[in-house]
Amino acid sequence: xxxxxxxxxxxxxxxxxxxxxxxxxxxxxxxxxxxxxxxxxxxxxxxxxxxxxxxxxxxxxxxxxxxxxxxxxxxxxxxxxxxxxxxxxxxxxxxxxxx
Numbered sequence: 001x002x003x004x005x006x007x008x009x010x011x012x013x014x015x016x017x018x019x020x021x022x023x024x025x026x027x028x029x030x031x032x033x034x035x036x037x038x039x040x041x042x043x044x045x046x047x048x049x050x051x052x053x054x055x056x057x058x059x060x061x062x063x064x065x066x067x068x069x070x071x072x073x074x075x076x077x078x079x080x081x082x083x084x085x086x087x088x089x090x091x092x093x094x095x096x097x098x099x
Contacts, residue, residue: 022078028074035067036063036064044062
């Protein structure tokens with residue numbers, strides 16, 4: 001369990017840093033507050049794939065995203081994390097909850 005927590009912690013920081021860069025690029029500088037947490041519905045599963053000569057590590061699972069609606073919409077449209085143009089980081093909307 002400790003390994004999963006450490007890996008997800010690294011995933012959280014990488015994903016948030018990527019979201020901040022996207023928000024700045026699209027002019028949402030004042031709306032970059034984002035929080036990502038695990039859903040209690042199911043445990044995330046690590047998936048490895050190969051892109052070119054690089055191994056890509058990703059996570060498949062249910063995560064809760066909280067942030068400004070404009071930022072969440074941007075992330076929905078562009079994806080989370082890196083390699084989005086290759087299809088990585090796509091989001092399926094399971095449930096839209098208001099705060």
